[in-house]
Amino acid sequence: MIVMTMFGGSARLQWGGNWSRLAAMNATKASRTGSGASAASASTYHHGNLREVLITEGLALAAEAGLDAVSIREVARRAGVSPGAPFRHFPDKVALMTAVAEEAMARFRAEIVAALGRETSGDPIRRIRAIGKAFLDWARRNPTHFEIISSRRAIDFAGSASLGASNAAIQAQMVSLLEEAAQCGLLRVNDPHLIQITGRALVYGLARMLIDGQFPSWGVTEDEAEDVMERSLDLFLAGLLKAPASADPGRS
Amino acid sequence: MIVMTMFGGSARLQWGGNWSRLAAMNATKASRTGSGASAASASTYHHGNLREVLITEGLALAAEAGLDAVSIREVARRAGVSPGAPFRHFPDKVALMTAVAEEAMARFRAEIVAALGRETSGDPIRRIRAIGKAFLDWARRNPTHFEIISSRRAIDFAGSASLGASNAAIQAQMVSLLEEAAQCGLLRVNDPHLIQITGRALVYGLARMLIDGQFPSWGVTEDEAEDVMERSLDLFLAGLLKAPASADPGRS
């Protein structure tokens, strides 16, 4: 099957042959599982699964060696393909990193949803605190993934509907909890948007101070970091409350 | 004058000729001033001033094109020297960027000192607020310089006594103001260290949200950013106070 296509004004030949059957046989590849992949590894000129493997390897390489260590060539090497192969699936490095960021963001969002599920209390302040804590925990455990989706260098955030939607979903959750808290008369200030931005800036700043290695110069050791971040969040939340605040709103 | 030196166990020849007179003639170079530099620009094999020029050009290139656009080769190009020349003055790129960071940090600190000088009030809360505001203003006006000294990628923070000292000086200023506020009975919580870290995390988070381009996805336009950051700071400060806080502690 031969197809003629017009693309950017120039005619190109495209072969409509179906490689997907062959690809399915090789879907697992010889990656980390190593579960009997020896049979399929021979003579697979077409990878079949490359797009996903590139994203997975990008994520893994970032986690292992840091954001600046992620290169298309190294990702291609780990996927077992030539340096030019990734460009068949992503127009440039930014596009690959954006796809990596989308996967990281999906995991981040799932973690927040899970944390909210664990916080069975109906108290909006406790639920807000659970989101903040989940944010901090995830950043601490996945520093480079956090950096990819938050620093936004190396990705095209605005160009990704997926990233925008995930971000908006997390925000909406928080706004609704803040409005609930306001209606219950819990808040000292009636400005949910400002509170939201301030809270976000606080947890973002804490996470970045950790990741950027600033805590040592503030007298906080690695062991203390988790505790300090948590108490910092509580200090802020207590300051929002109308009633003479208890020292630890998370344990009331 | 020929000198033998032992360095790392191997003998090396050093020429003790004096190039500094020649260098002094060329000290201004044909940089931004352009004040009658035409006469000195011919046949200056030895730059004479290169170390400082490299730092200045690094700072300027960072401000113009962003941190990732700073390359040793481009800095060398702007300084009018060959790609290898910078390595005579800095062992590697990290060392050059650390020197750039030291200059950026010195300017940052000067701005904070100036802001405190302008805040003539003796009220520790107002002085704390002035520091926070100066932090935010400087970050907004010098985004890349801010990123260099705060993200700390590309530099060796721990290896620079100058950076550590500047940082410690800024912290000490803040701690003493917080202790003063505590002694005046102004604070709801008696934990200056935790308050300091929380406040720093807040302004750092705000500055980074701005620089990382996150405000648009939080419904804040570029025009509104300065105002939002200021109100956010006030929201936090009000939450620290023991007395039923006024809405705007900066205008009391």
Next chain:
DNA sequence: ACCTGAACACCGTTCAAGT
């Protein structure tokens, strides 16, 4: 269709050779 492999213009870094 999807991938290879050579090529190009970059970059950090080194090192002999120049002045």
Next chain:
DNA sequence: ACCTGAACACCGTTCAAGT
């Protein structure tokens, strides 16, 4: 002393050629 210029191993990206 300090700088040049060629070299090396990287990188992102392109493009003909392979299957």
